[in-house]
Amino acid sequence: MENRLSLFLLISLLAMLNSGCALLGNHKATEATPVNRPIVTGSSSPIGADVMQPVIEPKVERRTIKTPKIDSDNIELGAYGGIINIEDFGSHPVIGARLAYHISESFFVEGSYGQTSAGQSNVETLFNIQLLTESQRKYRNYALSLGWNALPGEVFIGENRTYNTALYFVLGAGATHFGGDKRFTMNGGFGYRLLLNNQLATHLDVRDSLYDTSLLGERKVVNNIETSVGLTFFF
Amino acid sequence: MRLLLILLACYTTVSLASQPTEVTIKDAFIEMHTGPGTGYPVFFVVSRDDKINILKERTGWYLVKEHQGREGWVNESQLSRTLSSDGTAIQLQGPTLDKLSRSRYQGSLMVGNFDGASLLSISGSYALTEHLSSQLTINHALGDFSSVDLATIDITHTFSPSKRFSPYASIGSGVMRINPITIQDQAQAHTQAVSFIGVGGRFYLNSRLIARAEYHYNHVHTSSDKKEEITEWKTGLAFFF
Structure with a gap:
C-alpha cells in the first residue's frame, strides 16, 4: 500500500x-x-x-528574368535598277527603292517606288505627232505588297561558298502616275533573294503592274513588266 | 550616289551597334540552321551547358555564335530556357496574342473603296493604353476623274484587346486634297477638312500578323451649305512591333 x-x-x-x-x-x-x-x-x-510570429519563415526567392537587348534585323532597305516595258511606249531603264518589313520567316510587307521616262508610242512614231509633253512622259509607280518566301534554300558557288537564297512571290496594290493620269495599279511577281552575308542581299525581280487606262483613246488594261536587280541590307 | 552613301552609313552604324549577349544552353541541345527559317538545313548542334553568344534576331530566329566560332540561326523555341552569364533566366518570347495586347506600335496596309474610287491606305498607330490608341493614316484614292490624298489622325478604342477577334471604333479628323485628273484641261486642286467616325474589326492571325477591316463615314467640311458625306471601307493586314 x-x-x-x-x-x-x-x-x-x-x-x-x-x-x-x-x-x-x-x-x-x-x-x-x-x-x-x-x-x-x-x-x-x-x-x-x-x-504569433510565423512558425516557418518562408524563403521565397523571386525568379529573375532578364529580357536581353538583341538587335532585330527585320527591316530590309535597298535600291534596284532594271528595265521596264511600258505598254505602247517601249522599254526603258528604271530605278527605284524598296523597303520591306519581315513579319515572320514566311511573310513580309514591302513598299516600293520606281521611276523612268517613257519614249514615244508607236502611234506617235508612225504619224510623227506628240501626244504627251515631256513631263507627262515621266513614269512613276509605287506599290504596297505582301510577300511570301515560298522556297528558302541554298546555292553553292564552287566547293567552299554557300549562300542562303529564297524564292518569293509578291502581290499588292499601288498607283501609277503616267501621261498626266494617276491609276490604281495591281502588281504581282516573283523574286529571288541571295544573301551575300547576314545583312546584305541581292535580288532579281520580275514584276507586273496592271492598270486600266485610256491614254491612247481606247480604254484597256495595260501590263507593264519590269525586270530588275537590286541590293538591300537588313537592319 | 547619295542613296548609296546613306545606305552605307546606315549599314556601318548598324554593324557597330550590335552587342552580343552570352547565354548558357539549358535545353538538351540546340540546332543551328544555316539561315533564319525552318527550310534551311541544320549544320551543327550545341549541347546543354555550352555557352553561346546571341548576335541578332530576325523573325523569331537568333543568330548565335558558339565557342568554336561557328555561326548559325537558332529558333526562339529552343532558346526559351537559356540562362544569362550570371545564371538568371532570360526571356526570348516571340510575338503572341498576349504580346499584341501589350504592344505599343502597329502598322497596317489596306486597300478598299473611297466613294467609288480605289483606295490605298497606310497607317501607323501608337497605343496610349491597352484599349486606346492614336493612329495616323495616309490614304490615296484613285478615281476616273480625280485622285484624293487624305491624311487623318484618330483615336481608336479596341473593345477586347486580349481576344483573338476584337471590334473597334474610331473617331478622327484630317485633311483631304482633291486632285482632278484631266489630261487636256488642268482643273484646280483643292483642300478640305474631314471628320469621320469608323467601326471595324481585327483578327489576330499568327506571329505579328493581324487581319483588319473597317468602315468609315466621312463628313467633308465644305464652305457651301451642301452637305457632303463620303463612305469608305477598307481591308488589309496589320502587324505589331
Whole structure:
C-alpha cells in the first residue's frame, strides 16, 4: 500500500516538474512545436508575441528574368535598277527603292517606288505627232505588297561558298502616275533573294503592274513588266 | 550616289551597334540552321551547358555564335530556357496574342473603296493604353476623274484587346486634297477638312500578323451649305512591333 502511495506521489512530482519545466522553457518548446495554437498569457508576457510570429519563415526567392537587348534585323532597305516595258511606249531603264518589313520567316510587307521616262508610242512614231509633253512622259509607280518566301534554300558557288537564297512571290496594290493620269495599279511577281552575308542581299525581280487606262483613246488594261536587280541590307 | 552613301552609313552604324549577349544552353541541345527559317538545313548542334553568344534576331530566329566560332540561326523555341552569364533566366518570347495586347506600335496596309474610287491606305498607330490608341493614316484614292490624298489622325478604342477577334471604333479628323485628273484641261486642286467616325474589326492571325477591316463615314467640311458625306471601307493586314 505504501509502495503504491510512494509511486503515485513520485509520478505526481515528476508530472509537476515536467509541467513546470515546460512553462519555464516555453520559448524553446514553442519553437520546437510547429503548431500555431492560441496561448492565454498575461499582456506583458513576451511569450504570446513570440507565438504569433510565423512558425516557418518562408524563403521565397523571386525568379529573375532578364529580357536581353538583341538587335532585330527585320527591316530590309535597298535600291534596284532594271528595265521596264511600258505598254505602247517601249522599254526603258528604271530605278527605284524598296523597303520591306519581315513579319515572320514566311511573310513580309514591302513598299516600293520606281521611276523612268517613257519614249514615244508607236502611234506617235508612225504619224510623227506628240501626244504627251515631256513631263507627262515621266513614269512613276509605287506599290504596297505582301510577300511570301515560298522556297528558302541554298546555292553553292564552287566547293567552299554557300549562300542562303529564297524564292518569293509578291502581290499588292499601288498607283501609277503616267501621261498626266494617276491609276490604281495591281502588281504581282516573283523574286529571288541571295544573301551575300547576314545583312546584305541581292535580288532579281520580275514584276507586273496592271492598270486600266485610256491614254491612247481606247480604254484597256495595260501590263507593264519590269525586270530588275537590286541590293538591300537588313537592319 | 547619295542613296548609296546613306545606305552605307546606315549599314556601318548598324554593324557597330550590335552587342552580343552570352547565354548558357539549358535545353538538351540546340540546332543551328544555316539561315533564319525552318527550310534551311541544320549544320551543327550545341549541347546543354555550352555557352553561346546571341548576335541578332530576325523573325523569331537568333543568330548565335558558339565557342568554336561557328555561326548559325537558332529558333526562339529552343532558346526559351537559356540562362544569362550570371545564371538568371532570360526571356526570348516571340510575338503572341498576349504580346499584341501589350504592344505599343502597329502598322497596317489596306486597300478598299473611297466613294467609288480605289483606295490605298497606310497607317501607323501608337497605343496610349491597352484599349486606346492614336493612329495616323495616309490614304490615296484613285478615281476616273480625280485622285484624293487624305491624311487623318484618330483615336481608336479596341473593345477586347486580349481576344483573338476584337471590334473597334474610331473617331478622327484630317485633311483631304482633291486632285482632278484631266489630261487636256488642268482643273484646280483643292483642300478640305474631314471628320469621320469608323467601326471595324481585327483578327489576330499568327506571329505579328493581324487581319483588319473597317468602315468609315466621312463628313467633308465644305464652305457651301451642301452637305457632303463620303463612305469608305477598307481591308488589309496589320502587324505589331
